[in-house]
Amino acid sequence: MAKINPAYQRLSAGYLFPEIARRTREFQTANPDAQILRLGIGDTTEALPQAAIDGMNEAVAKQGNRDSYIGYGDSEGIAPLREAIADMYKAWGAEVNVADVFVSDGAKSDSANIQSIFSSDAVVAVQDPAYPVYVDSNVMAGRTGLKNEQGQYEGLVYMPCTAENGFFPEIPDQKVDLIYICSPNNPTGTVATRAQLEGFVNYALENKAVIIFDSAYAAFIEDESLPRSIYEIPGARKCAIEVNSFSKTAGFTGVRLGWAIVPTELEAEDAEAGVLHKMWTRRQNTYFNGASIVVQAGGLATLSDEGKKQTGELVSYYMENARIIRECLISVGLTVFGGKNAPYVWMKTPEGISSWEFFDKLLGECNVVGTPGAGFGPSGEGYFRLSAFGHRENIFEATERIKNQLKLG
């Protein structure tokens, strides 16, 4: 008789973004005339850069010709793309070699799957609030108990990120094995400094812990003094995995392409250099036949000089949206964080209003969808996230409605 994986039953609710979509649909059904503006999920809206389109068109044409047709590729990705990704890191001052690069269908899959190469009793530390995938994937893998009354899964180590600590956590005061860090941060929109990352790298080296560093929003960093990659920090090649993506930079949220860096030097308590790299290779060879050849060609084209110029323009467009949202929220008297060097604006909900209550209020009064901070973890309660990935005209409209229709005390 087949039995189910009992760990799935410990998941306390549905995944955050489908839940928001469900509540939004319900509101739309009840209010059919409402013109809803979506600043909830961080989903890109502008068209793909021309370089990506040209790269993919060329690859499609090659697939249509038996002499240039390619079937299965290496699960690690095509060599030119791996080389271009490694070169990008070098330009950032981060040491990444071609062999470390594993191309994938996105940072979401990698950040969910990477835990599978670690022991099932690994103690996992997460920033709180955090992108829900880090927590949910570890719940599904059986590393936690049930969610307690504080909204925390038993067995996980929550590292609170609040206004008081500038939304970057203290170094754990206990021994943990896996540490998830996202910078620029989703959802708080804050960016870790070099000194803050050094603290975690030193902790990881001393404790033989591994950092899983999500840098999906690195391209949004405008301040040159802020690190774009954990590998800008000495020692990180021994203790950190990094995931990143073409989704937000090149508008590939629907096209799908990302990568993981698993350095050949990476170590763990019971694994010398090379072991984890081999394990991830083995895992990917078994579960994955590589990202689409066509999509990889598109991603590669965005890393050409012309492609970088075009993706830079896209990033600037969304960052201007972030500035407009920030200024609007400040102008109506709200307390605002993030939105600089990151495409998410994180605000404090008005006194006495929970983050889900604010979701209903913003939707009801302004027909604008955002994301309640509590959806990202218990320390997100009392906060709310707005995404800057919309069309400019919708950002203008949403901010006008917030200025004119949102009833604030």
Ligand code: MLT
């Ligand atoms: C978010 O809104 O947090 C992200 O866009 C979701 C994702 O990238 O999967």
